[in-house]
Amino acid sequence: IPVEQIRNFSIIAHVDHGKSTLADRLLEHTGAIKTGRDKSNQQVLDKLQVERERGITVKAQSASLLYNYNGEKFLLNLIDTPGHVDFSNEVSRSLSACQGVILLVDANDGVQAQTVANFYLAFGNDLVIIPVLNKIDLPNADPERVCHQLQTLFDIDPSTILKISAKKGIGIDKVLEAIVKTLPSPPVDRNAKFRALLFDSSHDKYRGALSLIFVKDGTISLGDNICSAHTKKEYEVKSLSLLRPDEVPVKKLVAGQIGLLGCNMRSSKEAHIGDTIHHVGETVEVLPGFQPLKPMVFAGIYPMDQSQHIHLRNAIEKLTLNDSAVTVEVDTSPALGQGWRLGFLGLLHMEVFSQRLEQEYGAEPIITAPSVTYKIKLKPTKQLIKDGSDIIYINNPAHFPDTVKIEETFEPMVKATIITPDEYLGSIISLCMERRGVQTNATNIDNNRVMLQYDLPLCEIVLDFHDTLKTLSSGYASFDYEDSGYQSSNLVKLQILLNGTAVDELSSIVHITKSQTIGKQMVHRLKDIIPRQMVQIAVQAAIGGKILARENIKPYRKDVTAKLYGGDVTRRMKLLAQQAAGKKKMRMVANISLPRETFIDVLKK
Numbered sequence: 001i002p003v004e005q006i007r008n009f010s011i012i013a014h015v016d017h018g019k020s021t022l023a024d025r026l027l028e029h030t031g032a033i034k035t036g037r038d039k040s041n042q043q044v045l046d047k048l049q050v051e052r053e054r055g056i057t058v059k060a061q062s063a064s065l066l067y068n069y070n071g072e073k074f075l076l077n078l079i080d081t082p083g084h085v086d087f088s089n090e091v092s093r094s095l096s097a098c099q100g101v102i103l104l105v106d107a108n109d110g111v112q113a114q115t116v117a118n119f120y121l122a123f124g125n126d127l128v129i130i131p132v133l134n135k136i137d138l139p140n141a142d143p144e145r146v147c148h149q150l151q152t153l154f155d156i157d158p159s160t161i162l163k164i165s166a167k168k169g170i171g172i173d174k175v176l177e178a179i180v181k182t183l184p185s186p187p188v189d190r191n192a193k194f195r196a197l198l199f200d201s202s203h204d205k206y207r208g209a210l211s212l213i214f215v216k217d218g219t220i221s222l223g224d225n226i227c228s229a230h231t232k233k234e235y236e237v238k239s240l241s242l243l244r245p246d247e248v249p250v251k252k253l254v255a256g257q258i259g260l261l262g263c264n265m266r267s268s269k270e271a272h273i274g275d276t277i278h279h280v281g282e283t284v285e286v287l288p289g290f291q292p293l294k295p296m297v298f299a300g301i302y303p304m305d306q307s308q309h310i311h312l313r314n315a316i317e318k319l320t321l322n323d324s325a326v327t328v329e330v331d332t333s334p335a336l337g338q339g340w341r342l343g344f345l346g347l348l349h350m351e352v353f354s355q356r357l358e359q360e361y362g363a364e365p366i367i368t369a370p371s372v373t374y375k376i377k378l379k380p381t382k383q384l385i386k387d388g389s390d391i392i393y394i395n396n397p398a399h400f401p402d403t404v405k406i407e408e409t410f411e412p413m414v415k416a417t418i419i420t421p422d423e424y425l426g427s428i429i430s431l432c433m434e435r436r437g438v439q440t441n442a443t444n445i446d447n448n449r450v451m452l453q454y455d456l457p458l459c460e461i462v463l464d465f466h467d468t469l470k471t472l473s474s475g476y477a478s479f480d481y482e483d484s485g486y487q488s489s490n491l492v493k494l495q496i497l498l499n500g501t502a503v504d505e506l507s508s509i510v511h512i513t514k515s516q517t518i519g520k521q522m523v524h525r526l527k528d529i530i531p532r533q534m535v536q537i538a539v540q541a542a543i544g545g546k547i548l549a550r551e552n553i554k555p556y557r558k559d560v561t562a563k564l565y566g567g568d569v570t571r572r573m574k575l576l577a578q579q580a581a582g583k584k585k586m587r588m589v590a591n592i593s594l595p596r597e598t599f600i601d602v603l604k605k
């Protein structure tokens with residue numbers, strides 16, 4: 001297919017606005033999949049089990065479609081993007097291989113926070129934007145209002161907005177036509193030396209890491225010797241395929257095409273997103289890569305007991321092969337033993353990861369309270385000045401330095417966008433204030449909807465901000481955020497003591513103004529969560545030597561069957577067995593057994 005007949009595009013949308021449904025429709029209309037397929041198996045592009053369950057797209061998937069328009073054959077490369085705030089970085093990397101996007105907006109819900117964020121991502125990348133309203137079949141759909149919002153916010157001409165129903169298959173041809181007519185073909189050169197952009201990777205049991213590449217120039221063929229511009233490592237091309245959306249093996253890929261490359265890379269850590277691939281022995285100009293994914297939330301992960309260490313390690317290794325956004329470092333804890341510290345893009349990403357550990361590998365690890373990365377400037381000492389290392393970054397409260405050594409502390413901030421109906425404005429503003437937010441902008445996007453922009457500390461939003469916002473607004477407010485660097489902030493280490501022994505796994509780094517409240521909440525919750533023991537337990541929260549809060553847990557009798565009179569042996573055995581099973585799930589910390597849930601529950605709601 002000539003370059004002029006190729007189009008590369010993405011669909012960008014707020015969660016649930018119908019991106020996957022539209023993608024399926026496009027596949028059907030171009031004959032890539034059969035119509036009327038089993039309903040339960042819809043949304044072909046959402047492959048992972050967790051995605052099905054949670055209804056969110058986690059890993060970007062792509063497909064090549066063949067479309068006949070006015071007797072000419074076009075190759076449309078659809079690059080699917082994830083639709084949740086945690087994954088906005090993945091959206092931007094998928095966009096780098098596109099010339100245009102379909103900006104899909106629910107005609108009932110209207111413009112939402114991610115619509116705004118996604119619009120600016122596409123706009124900032126100079127991409128052609130095809131505005132499309134979806135779900136016009138819904139009785140409450142109000143296309144006029146939503147067109148007006150798009151005009152107010154983004155200066156989009158309402159007459160250019162397509163109106164479709166992905167579910168009912170209405171207007172799909174118009175979308176395909178708009179892709180062909182309004183998007184430019186990719187700026188590629190088939191006669192130049194081969195170079196390709198590696199923009200995503202996945203892992204295959206038998207073939208190792210598979211890279212999704214966009215061929216910018218030249219041709220790549222089976223058996224070619226290729227080289228990574230980033231690592232300088234050399235590989236032989238073992239497999240090439242198109243995604244239609246199932247893999248179709250091919251012998252070569254030419255400039256303008258998107259395909260899957262297999263070259264015996266062991267892990268996706270070798271497949272660097274944004275890398276340029278070229279032929280061995282040739283020098284090419286490196287393609288503009290993009291910012292690497294930056295983990296925002298860190299948590300310790302430990303096996304329930306050390307006998308499961310190897311099993312857990314294998315599971316983590318396998319999962320991270322497929323998800324190069326997760327960072328892994330070895331970590332040890334006095335109470336929990338050998339484990340790892342993992343970095344995630346956000347809390348949802350962390351939950352998806354631990355859910356996959358359980359579902360796909362049967363691993364049930366202990367996961368500690370999540371933390372963000374803080375920046376600390378240490379008081380100058382001769383040694384530090386000599387090493388030039390007076391700035392440290394920590395995401396593990398256990399590594400927080402002694403207060404006397406600290407000059408200044410900084411915390412990561414985000415720029416948040418919230419869109420909400422008027423009636424929830426009051427409670428949302430209170431929520432943002434309680435989370436130490438500073439309002440930077442408020443705009444009416446129509447008669448009864450407002451867009452708010454806030455500078456917020458990342459640590460205040462990672463845990464439950466999104467959920468709280470949804471609850472406060474009966475689900476109507478939407479939220480998105482982007483990273484905005486570090487800001488000076490008065491931080492302290494809040495410790496939890498059990499009978500006088502500090503439990504580092506339960507400690508956290510908090511803003512000074514929050515320490516009292518959080519300390520009280522923590523001990524209160526721990527009192528509820530920690531089961532009674534043979535001895536009394538004092539639960540205390542402290543900063544340095546100063547105790548902020550205390551609760552006591554009264555002692556308890558050990559033999560759960562003692563209170564049963566009569567001699568029903570089987571019942572007695574059953575109870576003892578239950579108690580033993582319960583024990584297995586405990587960890588001994590400071591001579592006190594803690595249920596594994598304690599560590600994650602304590603910081604959750």
Ligand code: GTP
Pocket residue numbers: 013014015016017018019020021022055056057082083084134135136137138164165166167168
């Ligand atoms: P993420 O993958 O989480 O980003 O969601 P998505 O944007 O891919 O949304 P998805 O395609 O999963 O659709 C969300 C819901 O909207 C599903 O229940 C769809 O059946 C429904 N839906 C999609 N398109 C239409 C439409 O045109 N009309 C109606 N009534 N419902 C639709």
